[in-house]
Structure formats: C-alpha cells, structure tokens
Amino acid sequence: MSSEPLVPAPPRPAVLSRERVRAAVESRRAQRVITVVILVNAATLGIETSPAMLREYGGALHAVDHAALYVFVAELAAKVYAYRLRFFRDPWNVFDFLIVGMSLLPTTGGLSVLRALRIMRALRLISVVPSLRRVVSALLTAVPGMASIGVLLALVLYVAAVMATKLYGAAAPGYFSDLGTSLLTLFQVMTGDAWSDVAQEVMAKHPSAWVFFVVFILVCTFVVLNLFIAVVVRAMEDETAADSRAASEKNSADRDDRILAELASLQAEVRALKDTLNGGLGAEKVRRETAAVRDIRNG
Template sequence: MAPHERVRSVLENRLTQRVIIAVIIVNAVTIGCETSSALMERAGGFLHVVDRVALGIFALELAARLYAYRGAFFKDPWNWFDAVIVTLALIPASGPTSILRALRILRALRLLSVVPSMRRVVSALLAAVPGMASIIGLLVLLIYIAAVIATKLFGDIAPDRFDELPRSLFTLFQIMTGDDWGNTAQTVMEHKPWAWIFFIVYILMSTFVALNLFIAVVVNAMNDAEPSPAENRAEVELRELKEDMAVLNAKLDRLLARPNGHQPRSRTPA
C-alpha cells in the first residue's frame, strides 16, 4: 500500500473522525469560555493552549487530507470549506476585539463537513434553493404590495409605523413573524375599524400560505436527501469492502517485500 493510501485509510477510520469531532466540540466550548472575563482571569492560559492545540490538529488534518487525496482534494467542495475555515483561523488576530478573533468560532462549522448527517442536511438545503427562491420572490412581492397599500391607508394614522415605505416594509415584516401585530392593528383600528380585514388577509397570505410553502419545500428536500435502508446497507458493505481491500493490499505488500532467499525452492525431478 502506498504511503498516501495509508494516510487516507487513517483519515477515513471511524476513530479518527470521532477524534476530530471531539476536538471541534472542545474547541468551540473553549472559545465560548473565552467570552467570560472571570474564566479568562482564572484559566486564560489553559484556554489559549487548548485553542492552539486544536488549531494545530485542524491544520495537520487538513495537510494530511491534501497529501492523501492529492488532486481529488480540490474536487470536493467540503474540502474547500474546511480549507477556508482553517486558513481564517491561522491568520493572526490583533487585539481582543479583532473581527478575526471573533470569527474563530467559525471552526465549529467544521462539524457540517465531518458529521455525515449534517452534510446531508446542508446538501438538502442547497438542493431546495431553486424552490425556495420562487417562494421568497412571492413573499417579497406580497410584502411590497401590502406595504404600499398600508402606507397610503394608514400613514397619517400611525406615522411611527406606516409613514414611509421602508418603515411600512419593516412593520409588515414584524407582523409576518407575529411580533406585536395585535398592538399595531389596534392602533389603526381605533381610527379605521375595518382595518382588521387588511391585517387578517395579510397574515393569512404571508404566514399561513407563503411560509408554510417555504417549510414544505425544505421538508421535501430533506426527505429526498435522507438515504434509504438499501443505500445505508450499500454504504456499510462498501466500507467493509474497502477495509478488506486494505488488509489484502497490506498482505500483498508484505509478500512482495520478502527477499528471494526466503521463497520456497521448487524441487526438480531426479
């Protein structure tokens, strides 16, 4: 077995993957602890050492993957994702309030590339983007039309919420999320009692129709990304086959490495 193949088998080992996951989680916890001034006074040095060790492990693992997969490394988008995260972490950050120092928590996003189930979730969300784009466009159009109507009808009644189009857009976005829409409606209805029709129709169209369509597209994409039992069995069988092939290759390498003097001599008939 070639050296880069040995490195690849180590990287693909379940124990190695679990160790990387544990390092990511521990590093995320230590970065969170660094936000506490009390913890930094008592264990700041230890937290800094843990952070440096974790960063070293990430860099070493990334270099090992680059060596093991060679050109195939750059064909996987997840490898580019990990490379960007680790590179940002390697850039020195000056000052406790540096943006790069705050962005160190992005290392926790490496769980997305290491944990297979999380990778499937992200892949499903990306696959749902075309469908979500259409629904988002519909939702934006609905909010814009409602904002223009609300500005014309309620701008003089509630100027703090509907005096201009940008403010009306923000107010209607709040109403769509259910934030304080009752008080807004009551304020307008004190002057125009029929305004409840506008708010009820808007909430039904934005929340119960558009947002539910949005959720339906995401759920459908998640179901499509979920592997079937047959695919799970095939993945397990493929993993076992790779392990068996690695064992056979190791045995073959040992046989080929034996000197000629240790090989049994064939007997010639007398």
C-alpha cells in the same frame, strides 16, 4: 503463447501508504476524535469571552486552542497526502481548508479582528457530522425554490405595504407613514411580533381594518412561509435518497473489489497447482507461491 490468466500486480508502496492514511483519517475513531476536539475548542473560545475566566485560566485556554489548531492542521495535511489534488474537488474539504487556513493568519495589528473569527472552527462540525452535512446540503439544494417563493413573498409584502400606506398612513403614522415604514411594520406583523398592537391602533379609527390584517397574516404566515418549509422538506427527502443510493453504490463497489481479490487469489492458486502438477516447480517455489496466495488473502 501462454493462456494463463494474469494476476494483478501488487500496488506500489506509495499507493499503499496513501491508502492506509486515507483509511485512518476517514475511520470512525478519527472522526470521533475530531468531533471532540471541535467541541472542546468551541467551548474554550466561548470561555475566553469572560474577562474573569481569561485572567484566571488564560494560559490553559490558549494552550488548548493551539493544540486544537495543530490537530486540525495535521488532519488536513494527512488528507492532502492521501487524496492529493482530489482533496480540493470535495467542497467540504475546501470548506475545512479555508476555516483552518483562516486560523493560521496572524492576529496582530490590522488583522486582530481575525481572533474573533476563530469560533468559525466550530462550523467544521458540519463537515464532520453526516447528519448536519446532509441538512446543509439540502438547504443549498433548496435555494432555487426558496428564491422563487421569496420573490412571491416580496411581491405580496410590497402590494400590502402600498395599500396600508394609502389606507392607514394618516390613522397610524408611526406604523404606516411611508412605504419603508409600512414594509417594516408588515414584516413585523408577518412574524407575529406584537401584531395585535398594530392592528388595534389602526382599528381605533378604521374598525374594518381587521379584515386587512387577517388576510395578510393568512397569506404570508400560513401560506407563503409554509411553502418555504415544504421546499426544504422536499430537498431533505431528495438528499436522503441520494445518500442512500451513494451508500448502496459504495457497498456494491466494495463487494466487487472483494470478488476481484478472491479471483486473483484463485488465479494464483490454480497457476501454482498447475505448475506443481507439471513438475515445473520445486519445493521452494511451491512455498513461495503459497506465501503469495496467503498474502493476497490477508489483504
């Protein structure tokens, strides 16, 4: 039985074709082109909101819009061909598919409202630009922690609203007449929107009310809201670390692929040399083996 090492069989033409398409659509040049198309399309959709500009350049604007849509459809078709069913395993690919698919729906009759949704194509910039994609991923990761803080904030608002309604409802009925109005007023105070006007009206009849407003602002604005920021920052750090690990693993996999390719090349060279030394190969077969080795090296 022969103990010669086996050289991996060359990939099938269909696989090579899909790999070439995948490399093309994922290349930096293609990503830059898609980014420019998204920005231009977003600009034209904004210009269309001006009746004067639409009357003057409506034909050109619609042509640019259709051209951008064709580019997006071609990009998605290429990705589906390259990745096949794996395309739908990536949430960002599904997001792009839904955004572009929405643009293909008819915009006449009862679906004319979809014309206004064409601007959602600009959201594709999130999936194209890695930094934006990282921010959105971090925000989604931070949702559970933000939900817990949101419950805490709602509890503080509710307690403060009940207290304000009972304490200051008669003094400032425009702000604290009932629980719903008090919640809205305190939310306004929390955001810092004209909170001094609210406080001054209440303090006209309750001079010590400043204590309530100062404590409320300190707790809600400077403590609870900063907890939201802390959760998002932590999620961003985790997302950046995950991206770094993924990039390191990808580089390691690429290095392993190069090593395997070199090993396959060396195996072919050793086998060709062995057969030549044993006198089992003619000059023509040596040339074929040499050409095969050269093809493997060239990739």
